[in-house]
Amino acid sequence: EPEVTQTPSHQVTQMGQEVILRCVPISNHLYFYWYRQILGQKVEFLVSFYNNEISEKSEIFDDQFSVERPDGSNFTLKIRSTKLEDSAMYFCASKGRVNTDTQYFGPGTRLTVL
Amino acid sequence: AQSVTQPDIHITVSEGASLELRCNYSYGATPYLFWYVQSPGQGLQLLLKYFSGDTLVQGIKGFEAEFKRSQSSFNLRKPSVHWSDAAEYFCAVAGYGGATNKLIFGTGTLLAVQP
Numbered sequence: 266e267p268e269v270t271q272t273p274s275h276q277v278t279q280m281g282q283e284v285i286l287r288c289v290p291i292s293n294h295l296y297f298y299w300y301r302q303i304l305g306q307k308v309e310f311l312v313s314f315y316n317n318e319i320s321e322k323s324e325i326f327d328d329q330f331s332v333e334r335p336d337g338s339n340f341t342l343k344i345r346s347t348k349l350e351d352s353a354m355y356f357c358a359s360k361g362r363v364n365t366d367t368q369y370f371g372p373g374t375r376l377t378v379l
Numbered sequence: 380a381q382s383v384t385q386p387d388i389h390i391t392v393s394e395g396a397s398l399e400l401r402c403n404y405s406y407g408a409t410p411y412l413f414w415y416v417q418s419p420g421q422g423l424q425l426l427l428k429y430f431s432g433d434t435l436v437q438g439i440k441g442f443e444a445e446f447k448r449s450q451s452s453f454n455l456r457k458p459s460v461h462w463s464d465a466a467e468y469f470c471a472v473a474g475y476g477g478a479t480n481k482l483i484f485g486t487g488t489l490l491a492v493q494p
Contacts, residue, residue, distance in 0.1 A: 308484040372422040
């Protein structure tokens, strides 16, 4: 069964450093998402991406964040200058062609900012 | 504003007992409703979803959920819990239409299963 994959599984970085989190969505999917889950809190929407552009972003997704689909398979989330409060589990998700499709989630990348 | 409430943060049940996890949503239009399960260190796995039609939906692992529009609820049930069901359960709502259909999650219910 096709699945969403994410790398790395755990990333440790120093405050102020740039990080790139990588995702490989399911191959024929068209809608891509990033969510995050701070430890002990709920999963929060960050950004959605469709047709090579951001379709919606949350208040969390400020100028420090960017997303890119550099080729036909990868979907990346970049944090330019990490803060302590960016420490969280970051989930990538993808969805197929129609509104009623399900979002399939990857296993997540745990980001720890020191 | 769209929101999802899961009033039970932590529930403990005995193996073989029945289970009901509560979920209430606030959404101005026709909602799409989901239950996801997260095992420790794992991603989010879809248990079941409701888009339209029959208000009682069946999912994987023997779970079911009932959509009650009048109560704005989408409670998850299982008649007999297994030890492997211990996990965190998230209810989520998504809107119809548009390219986004972002998911709005509740705070989750952590299920513990006693032998």
